[in-house]
Amino acid sequence: MEIELAGWKLFKGKPKTKAPRAEAAPSAVVKPLIREAHRRGAEVGGLPRFNTTASDQMSGRGGDRFSAVRAKLRHAFTPSQPVADRRLFAGRDAVLKTIIRSIEDQRLHVVLYGERGIGKTSLLHVLTQAATEARYIVVYTSCGANSRFDETFRAAAEQIPLLFHSGFSPTAAESEKGSTLADLLPGDALTPRKFGDMCARLTGTRVLIILDEFDRATDSEFRRDVAEVIKNLSDRLGRVQLVLAGVAADLSELVEHIPSIRRNIFALRVPKMTEAEVLQIVANGEREADLKFDTQASAFVVEVARGSPYIANLICHHAGHAALDAGRATVLPADVADAVDRTILEFQGRIATPSQQHVKRLFEQGRQDMLAMAARSALAGDGVFDARDIEQINETSARKASEAIALLTTEQLIRPAPGLIDAAPRYGFVEEGLPTLIWMMWAQRTLNRDIPAPRAAATAS
Ligand SMILES: Nc1ncnc2c1ncn2[C@@H]1O[C@H](COP(=O)(O)OP(=O)(O)OP(=O)(O)O)[C@@H](O)[C@H]1O
Ligand SMILES: [Mg+2]
Incomplete structure (x- = not known):
C-alpha cells in the first residue's frame, strides 16, 4: 500500500514491487530529522535558558562544566558598565x-x-x-x-x-x-x-x-x-x-x-590606557574568572584595544566566552580573533549603512591600509587628526598621509573638524564608532597572522 505524506511516497507493509532507489533516499534523510524533532519536542529545556537566577545563583540546569567560570566571567569583564569594584x-x-x-x-x-x-x-x-x-x-x-x-x-x-x-x-x-x-x-x-x-x-x-x-x-x-x-x-x-x-x-x-x-x-x-594598563585589565579578569589568557592572546588584546578600556573589556569578554564554548579555560589567539568578529557585528549595528558600505568597498578594493592609518590616528588622540598626525602615528610618508585624507574625504568617511581659521585643517570621522569599526576590521584581517608581542606583554609575563 502506498501512502503519500508531504510529497514523499512511503510504503506501508511489504511493497509488491521493490521501491525505486530514489524513494529510499528521502527516508534516509527524513528519519534522523524526525528523530531530532521528537527529541526536541520531548526535551523540556529545548530553548536557550538563563544560566543564573536573578539572585545570581547558578540555575543548576543546562549548564556545562564551565558554568561557574561563565558566571564569573560576567563580573570579570564588564564592557557595558563602569567598574565599581x-x-x-x-x-x-x-x-x-x-x-x-x-x-x-x-x-x-x-x-x-x-x-x-x-x-x-x-x-x-x-x-x-x-x-x-x-x-x-x-x-x-x-x-x-x-x-x-x-x-x-x-x-x-x-x-x-x-x-x-x-x-x-x-x-x-x-x-x-x-x-x-x-x-x-x-x-x-x-x-x-x-x-x-x-x-x-x-x-x-x-x-x-x-x-x-x-x-x-x-x-x-x-x-x-x-x-x-x-x-x-x-x-x-x-x-x-x-x-x-x-x-x-x-x-x-x-x-x-x-x-x-x-x-x-x-x-x-583622561588619557588612553598604556599597554601595561590594558594588560592589567586582562590580568584582573583572569584572576576574577579563573581563566587564563595565553601570552599571545593577551598581546592581541593590547593590539586591538589601542588603549581603550572599553574595547579591552569587550574583547576579553567575548574571547573568554569563545574559549569556554570551545571547552577550554585558556584563551588562545583564535578566541581573540573570534571576539573581534563578534565585536564587528556589534559595531555594525550602530553605524549607518552608507558609511559601512563605503568602508566595505574600500576593504574589497584592497585600500584598507588608508582606512587603518586614519582610524589609528583618530584612536590615538581625541578623534581629530591632520595629515601630519597620520604621517607620524603610522610612520608613513607625507604623500601617503595626504592621499589617505583625500580618499576618505571623497568617500565621505571623514570631514573637516571645526578649528582655528589659520591652522592646518584637521579632520574627524563622520560617525563616532567608525574608527573603532575600521580598526577591528583591519585587525580581523591581520590577527591570524603573527603580530609580534608588544613590549609590555613581554615584560608582564
Ligand atoms: N580602570 C579601568 N579598569 C578596568 N576597566 C575599565 C577601567 N576604566 C574603564 N573601564 C571599562 O571601560 C568601559 C568604559 O568605562 P566608563 O563607563 O567608566 O567610561 P566613560 O568614560 O565614563 O564612558 P562614557 O563616556 O560612555 O560615559 C567599561 O567597560 C569599564 O568597565
Ligand atoms: Mg561615563
Whole structure:
C-alpha cells in the first residue's frame, strides 16, 4: 500500500514491487530529522535558558562544566558598565593621584574630560571610594538633558547632614532628628549664590559633588549656574568642591563660561590606557574568572584595544566566552580573533549603512591600509587628526598621509573638524564608532597572522 505524506511516497507493509532507489533516499534523510524533532519536542529545556537566577545563583540546569567560570566571567569583564569594584579597576594610579592632590592640597574643583568609554565614570567610582574613606561626603549625580540647577543642588543638599552647619550644634534637635541642609533652603528657586552662602557655613566636613555626564546637560542656563557656583564656592573658601566629568575633545567644549573659573579648576583629559594598563585589565579578569589568557592572546588584546578600556573589556569578554564554548579555560589567539568578529557585528549595528558600505568597498578594493592609518590616528588622540598626525602615528610618508585624507574625504568617511581659521585643517570621522569599526576590521584581517608581542606583554609575563 502506498501512502503519500508531504510529497514523499512511503510504503506501508511489504511493497509488491521493490521501491525505486530514489524513494529510499528521502527516508534516509527524513528519519534522523524526525528523530531530532521528537527529541526536541520531548526535551523540556529545548530553548536557550538563563544560566543564573536573578539572585545570581547558578540555575543548576543546562549548564556545562564551565558554568561557574561563565558566571564569573560576567563580573570579570564588564564592557557595558563602569567598574565599581576596586579589584577590577586597572591602572590609572597617576591620574587618580593627581586628582586627589588637586582636591586635597589645592582645594580646586576638578573637570575630567575625554572620549566616550575612556573610563571617566569608573575613575569617579574609585575616587568616590577613596574620598569616602577619608570621611568626605560624596554626592554623585548623573546629568541629563533636563538637569536643572535647583533640582540637582537641592538633591545634593539633602545628603549633607545639618550637624555640619555652623549655625546648629550637633546636639540641636534639628541635627539629631536627621535634618539636612535641604531643610534650610528657601521655597523659591535655589540660586548658585544661595547654595554658595549655605556651603560657606559648613564646618567639620568636606563635600564632593560629582556631576557625571556633564556633556548631556545641554541647558546653557544649568551650565552657567554650575560655573557660577564654582566661582562662588571658590571665593568663599567653601568646604564643597565640584567634580565634573563628560565627553569632550577639549575643555572649553565641556565647560562654557570657562574664563571666569579657569583659575579655580583643575582640568584633566583622561588619557588612553598604556599597554601595561590594558594588560592589567586582562590580568584582573583572569584572576576574577579563573581563566587564563595565553601570552599571545593577551598581546592581541593590547593590539586591538589601542588603549581603550572599553574595547579591552569587550574583547576579553567575548574571547573568554569563545574559549569556554570551545571547552577550554585558556584563551588562545583564535578566541581573540573570534571576539573581534563578534565585536564587528556589534559595531555594525550602530553605524549607518552608507558609511559601512563605503568602508566595505574600500576593504574589497584592497585600500584598507588608508582606512587603518586614519582610524589609528583618530584612536590615538581625541578623534581629530591632520595629515601630519597620520604621517607620524603610522610612520608613513607625507604623500601617503595626504592621499589617505583625500580618499576618505571623497568617500565621505571623514570631514573637516571645526578649528582655528589659520591652522592646518584637521579632520574627524563622520560617525563616532567608525574608527573603532575600521580598526577591528583591519585587525580581523591581520590577527591570524603573527603580530609580534608588544613590549609590555613581554615584560608582564
Ligand atoms: N580602570 C579601568 N579598569 C578596568 N576597566 C575599565 C577601567 N576604566 C574603564 N573601564 C571599562 O571601560 C568601559 C568604559 O568605562 P566608563 O563607563 O567608566 O567610561 P566613560 O568614560 O565614563 O564612558 P562614557 O563616556 O560612555 O560615559 C567599561 O567597560 C569599564 O568597565
Ligand atoms: Mg561615563
